[in-house]
Amino acid sequence: MKCEVCRREAEADSSLCAFHKRAGESLRSEYKSWSEAYGELTWEEYLDRIIENGETGEWVVEVARMMLLGKSRA
Amino acid sequence: MSRQSGLGEGFTLVVCEKPDAARRISEALAETRVETLQVEGTQVFRFKRAGEEFVVGAALGHIYGVWDPFDERGVYPVFDVEWFPTDMLGKRASFAKGRIESFRKLSVGAAKFINACDYDVEGETIGFNILRYACNGKERGALRAKFSTLTKQDLVEAFENPKSPSSNSLALAGRTRHVVDFVWGVNLSRALSESVRSVGHTYKTLSVGRVQGPTLSYVVDREVEIRTFVPTPFWAVKGLFQKGGLQFEAEYSIERIHKKVDAERVQRSCSDGKGIISRASRSLFEEAPPPPFNIGDLQKEAYRVFGYAPTRTLQMAERLYLDALISYPRTSSQKLPPSIGYAKALAGLGRMQRYSKEVDEIRKGTLLPSEGKKDDPAHPAVYPTGEQPRRVLSSWEDRLFDLVVRRFLAAFATQALRERVTITIKVGELEFKAVGGTTLKEGWLRYYRNYARREDNPLPPLQEGDEVKVIGVESSERFVTRPPRYNPSSLLEKMERENLGTKATRAETISTLINRGYITSDGMSTTDLGFAVIETMKTHSPAIISTKLTRDVEENLAAIEDGREDARTLVRQTIRILSENLITISSSEELIGRAMGGAISSALSAQYVLGSCPVCKTGKLKIIRSKKTRKRFVGCTNYPNACAASAPLPQKGVIKTTMKVCQKCAWPIVYVKLGRFPWRLCVNPQCPTKRGKTHEVRSLQKRG
Numbered sequence: 001m002k003c004e005v006c007r008r009e010a011e012a013d014s015s016l017c018a019f020h021k022r023a024g025e026s027l028r029s030e031y032k033s034w035s036e037a038y039g040e041l042t043w044e045e046y047l048d049r050i051i052e053n054g055e056t057g058e059w060v061v062e063v064a065r066m067m068l069l070g071k072s073r074a
Numbered sequence: 075m076s077r078q079s080g081l082g083e084g085f086t087l088v089v090c091e092k093p094d095a096a097r098r099i100s101e102a103l104a105e106t107r108v109e110t111l112q113v114e115g116t117q118v119f120r121f122k123r124a125g126e127e128f129v130v131g132a133a134l135g136h137i138y139g140v141w142d143p144f145d146e147r148g149v150y151p152v153f154d155v156e157w158f159p160t161d162m163l164g165k166r167a168s169f170a171k172g173r174i175e176s177f178r179k180l181s182v183g184a185a186k187f188i189n190a191c192d193y194d195v196e197g198e199t200i201g202f203n204i205l206r207y208a209c210n211g212k213e214r215g216a217l218r219a220k221f222s223t224l225t226k227q228d229l230v231e232a233f234e235n236p237k238s239p240s241s242n243s244l245a246l247a248g249r250t251r252h253v254v255d256f257v258w259g260v261n262l263s264r265a266l267s268e269s270v271r272s273v274g275h276t277y278k279t280l281s282v283g284r285v286q287g288p289t290l291s292y293v294v295d296r297e298v299e300i301r302t303f304v305p306t307p308f309w310a311v312k313g314l315f316q317k318g319g320l321q322f323e324a325e326y327s328i329e330r331i332h333k334k335v336d337a338e339r340v341q342r343s344c345s346d347g348k349g350i351i352s353r354a355s356r357s358l359f360e361e362a363p364p365p366p367f368n369i370g371d372l373q374k375e376a377y378r379v380f381g382y383a384p385t386r387t388l389q390m391a392e393r394l395y396l397d398a399l400i401s402y403p404r405t406s407s408q409k410l411p412p413s414i415g416y417a418k419a420l421a422g423l424g425r426m427q428r429y430s431k432e433v434d435e436i437r438k439g440t441l442l443p444s445e446g447k448k449d450d451p452a453h454p455a456v457y458p459t460g461e462q463p464r465r466v467l468s469s470w471e472d473r474l475f476d477l478v479v480r481r482f483l484a485a486f487a488t489q490a491l492r493e494r495v496t497i498t499i500k501v502g503e504l505e506f507k508a509v510g511g512t513t514l515k516e517g518w519l520r521y522y523r524n525y526a527r528r529e530d531n532p533l534p535p536l537q538e539g540d541e542v543k544v545i546g547v548e549s550s551e552r553f554v555t556r557p558p559r560y561n562p563s564s565l566l567e568k569m570e571r572e573n574l575g576t577k578a579t580r581a582e583t584i585s586t587l588i589n590r591g592y593i594t595s596d597g598m599s600t601t602d603l604g605f606a607v608i609e610t611m612k613t614h615s616p617a618i619i620s621t622k623l624t625r626d627v628e629e630n631l632a633a634i635e636d637g638r639e640d641a642r643t644l645v646r647q648t649i650r651i652l653s654e655n656l657i658t659i660s661s662s663e664e665l666i667g668r669a670m671g672g673a674i675s676s677a678l679s680a681q682y683v684l685g686s687c688p689v690c691k692t693g694k695l696k697i698i699r700s701k702k703t704r705k706r707f708v709g710c711t712n713y714p715n716a717c718a719a720s721a722p723l724p725q726k727g728v729i730k731t732t733m734k735v736c737q738k739c740a741w742p743i744v745y746v747k748l749g750r751f752p753w754r755l756c757v758n759p760q761c762p763t764k765r766g767k768t769h770e771v772r773s774l775q776k777r778g
Contacts, residue, residue: 009669019605023302030304037307037333055305055553 005062023059085127087184091191094396096132102229116176137170138203140256150264174208181209187216193452199248222453224398247635254648258284265659273667285575285583287619294608297600305553309337313506314545320534324508337549344501344547351540353498360489363518365408365446366455369577377563379525384562384581390474398461404578405453408446416441422460436486443485457482480522487518495533573625606673615655684731685742690717708757721757738762
């Protein structure tokens, strides 16, 4: 199976390649610290802010966009 | 054809590495007129000194190289390699033929041989190969002239006391490095290329060198870190305070506040407007001059202050060395031994107007330079010889020369003395800190100030218990920043720290990674191809890109240099490691080929894409070759349906994308490399920047 984002070979347990899978994991793991930092933050707001932030890695942005489109947590 | 040079017999043949060095050596040693002669179309110099006749010939770097004698494309493993004249290995080295023939003829009449190539591993290898192959086995009896500058005094000393080498261990280490690196490179490149070819793809150069592999893996690892980076927010609180009409800033004692609500609380708590100085401390500290330059430090500093790529710095430093303006640059040493003659170098610099005042000051003090820890048995740190330039230096060279001179002057200066003031302000229960610093005594900073600026940030005179007014407190939202990409300087530093490659080859390895299309030249980000190579190696042959393996080889090569290790052992060990890995790669050819195929296709097409089309905004501008005229031009991918944007291109030279667009017209800018110096060109012939230059542009395109 190919990665949903970049068409590289997907990992056995995922629809993403190793790189985008790692980006997705980083994205999920940081949600807690973001929502604590701002007091209240929905998942979609978090993804929006991540996409807009200039420091965010490009694979994270791609995964965040994909998640926003699918409204899922992939 | 005559086997003799026609220069008679009984002379001393001096073997040099470069023509400029040969000329300088001849001019320095000659007590008669220096005759310039041609032997086999190659310039040689003849003169007399103390009644002895000298003939000086020059190579042009390596004129012998390691190669696979069968040279069958795609066939591996290759372990039986031989040394060949480089002109037999490719058109680009055709110059070697005349030089080898010239040495061959000269050696017939020579009674004595002196190797005067650069005194380091590469120089020893060049000299050894010429003496062995072109001069028919004269490497054993040849004498060695060792020098670190091309000044008359150093050269005369070196040639009056030439050494009789006890062993050729430096040359042996150099030759072993060439063999190991060739065997490594040719086998892995062929194995990778064959894998790719086995699934129907082709790619002209796909390589993983012994040092290239681990270096590329550093860049790839960092790139993965950057691309998977998620910034986390924090808040920084800063206060503006006032005492007796003087204002100063102080930062809240917790540098990163992780919750917005906490930052706002700090801000609200400071609203009563008063603070008390709870602590005020002053400390003095001395700052020692930076160590004199070795080549790595010089490359890093030139990148930091001028943005010069390490390869460029090395080339320019070698040019300055050949002009006798600085000492031999390929050195690891950070030491300036008294034998270099401080007074002579300073006296020479003092005769240059721009340094005369500073040199006068330094000569009044004790001439005892500050040094670093690193040493090199062959050469001292890079220093200016004090010779006057005989030609006008380019502005790039002049800047580099000034950097070397000022670093040398700084080494003789005293330490700088600086004061640090730290103040703690209590606002209720909260603490703010202000740190100020001033230079009390410039010391070495006076000579190196253009390159090592220290900002003064004085604080008002404050005592413990003083009351200060809070003018305002603000909190700002910030984000943890992602790690920076490597740049040529930081990557060079990483290679140095990990003991990968040599001082002479590290910069070249970085250039090779760029030329192979594994990393980009601007910004040094990894390309798809770079990712594919490292991913493939990590999966199928991780040892090949491991730092440990490469470092072990470097340590063994160092041991061969010192005579502690047998070269054959290292070659056997390399063959064993490679054999194991080649078997793995060969058995996974198809898997590897498929894994790399996509990246190769995108790398190939990316070579031709220059950027977005500014006319239709949806297509890409690409380099296209006309089927009819075979000429290349720029065209839009939306042609012929939606866009007819096109532009002519120079027909000769290499054209590369810069991924940048013209500020005036938004068309892509390309690099054009034709001859030694590449230039940037906006591909739009109607670009406003070209108004009035139409003739020039046309003639460039015509020239191309």
